[in-house]
Amino acid sequence: MRIKNHDSLNFNTLNFTRMNKTIIALVFGLLTKTSFAQYDPKALTILDAMSKKYKSYTAFEASLSVGLTNDTEKIKEEFKGKISVKGDKYKLALPEQEVINNGKTIWTYLPDAKEVNIDNVDAKADEVNPSKFYEIYKKGFKYIQMEDQTEAGVLCDVVDLVPEKRDTQYFKIKMNISKKDKSVLSFIMFDKSGNKYKYTISKFVANAKIDDTVFTFDPKKYPGVEVVDLR
Numbered sequence: 047m048r049i050k051n052h053d054s055l056n057f058n059t060l061n062f063t064r065m066n067k068t069i070i071a072l073v074f075g076l077l078t079k080t081s082f083a084q085y086d087p088k089a090l091t092i093l094d095a096m097s098k099k100y101k102s103y104t105a106f107e108a109s110l111s112v113g114l115t116n117d118t119e120k121i122k123e124e125f126k127g128k129i130s131v132k133g134d135k136y137k138l139a140l141p142e143q144e145v146i147n148n149g150k151t152i153w154t155y156l157p158d159a160k161e162v163n164i165d166n167v168d169a170k171a172d173e174v175n176p177s178k179f180y181e182i183y184k185k186g187f188k189y190i191q192m193e194d195q196t197e198a199g200v201l202c203d204v205v206d207l208v209p210e211k212r213d214t215q216y217f218k219i220k221m222n223i224s225k226k227d228k229s230v231l232s233f234i235m236f237d238k239s240g241n242k243y244k245y246t247i248s249k250f251v252a253n254a255k256i257d258d259t260v261f262t263f264d265p266k267k268y269p270g271v272e273v274v275d276l277r
Contacts, residue, residue, distance in 0.1 A: 084188040084189075084190065084208070085188055085189065086189055086190050086191050088191045089189040089190055089191040089205045090183075090189060092191065092203045092205055092223055092228075093183045093189060093205060093221075093223075095228045096180055096221075096223050096228045096229070096230060097180045097181055097183075097184075098228075099180075099227070099228045099229065100180035100230075101180070101181075103252050103253050104132070104253050105130075105131060105132035105133075105253060105254050105255070105256045106130075106131050106250065106251060106252050106253065106254055107128065107129065107130045107131070107250075107251045107254040107256065108128070108129055108247050108248070108249060108250045108251065109126065109127070109128055109247075109248045109249040110126065110127040110128060110129055110245055110246065110247060110248075111124065111125075111126055111127075111245075111246040111248065112124065112125055112126070112127055112140065112243065112244070112245055112246075113242075113243070113244040113246070114241060114242070114243055115241070115242045115244075116239075116240045116241050116242070117240070118240045119240065121241075125140060125141050125142075126141070127139055127140040127141070129176055130254070130256050130260055130261075131176070131177045132256050132258070132260075132261065133149070133177075134147075134149035134177060134178075135147060135148050135149055135177065135258070135261040136175075136176050136177035136261070137260055137261055138176050142156070142157070142158065143155060143156050143157070144157075144263075145176075146260075146261055146262065146263050147167060147175075147177070147261065148258075148261040148262055149167060150166070150167055151164060151165070151166060151167065151277075152164070152165050152166070152167050153262075153263035155263060155268070155271075159272075160268075160270055160271050160272060161271065161272045161273075161274060162263055162265065162268070162271055162272070162273055162274065163274045163276055164263075164273065164274065164275045164276060164277060165276040165277060166277050179230070179233065180230065182207065182219070183205075183207050186209060186210050186211065187207040187208060187209060187210065187219075188207070188208045188209075188210060189205055189206070189207055189208075190205065190206045190208070191203065191204070191205055192204040192205065192206055192220075194225075195222060197222045197231040197232055197246075198231060198246075200224050200225075200226070200231060201224075201225050201226075202222040202223055202224055202225060202231060203222075203223045203224075203225055204220065204221070204222055204223075205220075205221045205223065206218055206219070206220050206221075207219040207220075207221065215237050215238060216235050216236055216237040216238065217236055217237070217238055218235075218236040219233055219234065219235050219236070220233060220234045220236070221233045229247075229250065230247060231246065231247060232244060232245060232246040232247065233245055
């Protein structure tokens with residue numbers, strides 16, 4: 047809690063003198079509670095249970111609904127997608143691009159431009175790996191349990207993840223986790239430009255049978271595609 051302007055409190059001198067000790071004690075208590083909640087053990091219990099669930103799968107597929115909103119810019123968009131995950135490998139298919147990652151190489155295919163960019167996977171990058179969304183809290187994040195919410199009629203635990211580094215593009219990730227089976231129903235990424243990206247997971251298929259060829263981009267299957275190798 048930070049007080050920018052004491053005048054806004056509308057206390058006269060006598061009242062403030064009489065109450066300042068109480069106010070200071072309350073402020074200190076709030077700050078202490080907030081500091082403790084940054085690594086909230088209750089949030090950690092929820093996240094560990096969720097992570098254990100997804101780590102038990104050999105592979106999985108899910109349909110996604112991705113919503114982009116920006117209240118300041120009056121932006122509200124929504125589109126559908128699909129994600130396939132097998133170990134460190136993933137394929138994220140969205141209307142305007144496909145991202146394929148086999149753990150070593152990453153391909154970004156832009157259908158409208160008929161272009162594919164190829165790069166090495168940077169294990170040290172701060173980007174959120176879609177194949178490891180259930181483990182991102184384990185490194186570089188503080189976590190706080192928030193008030194329960196209902197998502198698609200399902201009662202959820204809500205956990206906020208806050209990056210420890212201040213120079214990340216986003217400042218918070220909010221996860222809605224089913225109280226009943228610990229599955230992630232949705233998560234929202236808040237970036238510093240005012241954009242909010244909400245990923246809602248549906249049609250989840252656990253232990254899906256996915257061939258490894260899904261996680262490689264073959265230019266021969268895309269006649270006329272321009273290959274831009276950035277490695």
